[in-house]
Amino acid sequence: MFASMASFYVTGRLWEDAQTRVYLINELDRRTGQAHTSISVDDTLKVVACRHQHKRLAALQMELAHANHQGYVGKYSSHTNGTRNGKRLLAVIGIMTGFGRKNYRDAVRKSWLPSGGTLKKLEQEKGILARFVIGRSANKGDNYDRAIDDENRKTNDFLILENHVEGSEERPMKTKRFFGHASDTFDAEFYARINDDIYINVDALGGMLSAHWDKPRVHIGCMKSGEVFSAS
Template identity: 65%
Template sequence: MLQTAPHLAFGYHQNDAGNRVYLIKELDRITGQGHSAISVDDTLKIIACREQQKKLSALQMELAAAQQEGFTSNHLLETNKAPRKRPLVVIGVLTRFGRKNNRDAIRKAWMGTGEALKKMEDQKGIIARFVIGRSANHGDSLDRAIDSENKKTNDFMILENHVEKPEELPKKTKLFFAYASEKWEAEFYAKVNDDVYVNIDALGNALAAHLDKPRAYIGCMKSGEVFSEQGQKWYEPDWWKFGDKKAYFRHASGELFVISQALAKFISINRSILRTYAHDDVSAGSWFIGLDVKHVDERSFCCSSWSSGAVCAGV
């Protein structure tokens, strides 16, 4: 059986190579005929194409050498395989230390464990993980308890570089979307609180109706007052940014909201400069306010209580 060289897992396209060579020759011809100075764009094209040609030549040599040793390309090996179906949604259940009872209740109610969790992934295309950071005292009993629980259940996404604090929830939400989009190539990514029960079938049906929206932000949309007095439960330190009437822009309620892959990738790429506010739902809404995003006010995502056709319920 042929082996696969790990560093040769790429698809080689002869047309692409030919196009690059042609473009290089054309640009060299233009510059060699005494024409007026070429534009900056053309200069950059020359540089980029020559760099690509060098890389391509090196890869061709590497491929030829590897094939002589019995290696072949993953692309060739996989041509007869059915394409792997993309997951529908990755659900991040944001949890905290001391909330094992909540997690166990969720496992029993809708998430499942072991084979049931895997079956949900394979048959429904729904991946669910509990999301948690690390203790400020890295490696202490809190961390060890989570590691022990995860060893038994294997259903955590542990954010190793995030310190678990209530006031850091907006940053935690941002990191979940960033890391989840890097780990799984899904259609959607959902943030859920660990005191919310999800109707998995209803969620799947609701999201399937929005597959045609490449930049969808789906949730129970709301606005509301910005609290400017310290000591208030929902105090917002940056209250002054929201105008004289101090009202939040439209955003999805934080119990459960979903974003499409393009938006999750946007968060991943720009996470170092995306501003967070006091609350994670407001923060997420702020990231999309200036983008060409479809805000979907999905009332079945309002999690106050169960109702006919509801996707979720808060407890």
């Protein structure tokens, strides 16, 4: 799904200059069809580059058609969503946490994650939305769930995965569900996950991500080789 979203953005940018490329290609065909008309090397290189862009555009359109066939439907445009007053977020950060780790969450809040109105200011001014990510207890509605709900009412900084049951063996699936939920809910350039014992410099992170925002399908971090999730 992420590849499809990135492809849609790139395709949109390529389409803006489609008419110019068509004109240049037609101009080359017209000139080369005249026996006594010469064409400069610079013009030739421009047209070759345009034809290469046409091939890229065609490939991206095929990828989009495949994504649509698979059932992908974008909920947002590349410019608007329900956050940042209609502007796309720079990053959505999921802070993976669990039951019994309130001390870790409080340490994060005291170090780099603001609270209250300052948390909203981080989203509006820097385009970074950060939330603690947690699922539900196997015994839904028990003391663990109630403690998280009480904490969230005070801090309003949780993203609760209602369809996920917390457990150490379920961490890969939790990450997968977070990315799916985040991409469906928030329109952002980047989606990231960290653990609740990691401390980040928000300004440095924003600057680093901004340097990559125009590159499609960027992955920053470690990538496991081979199969990550099984069908079971």
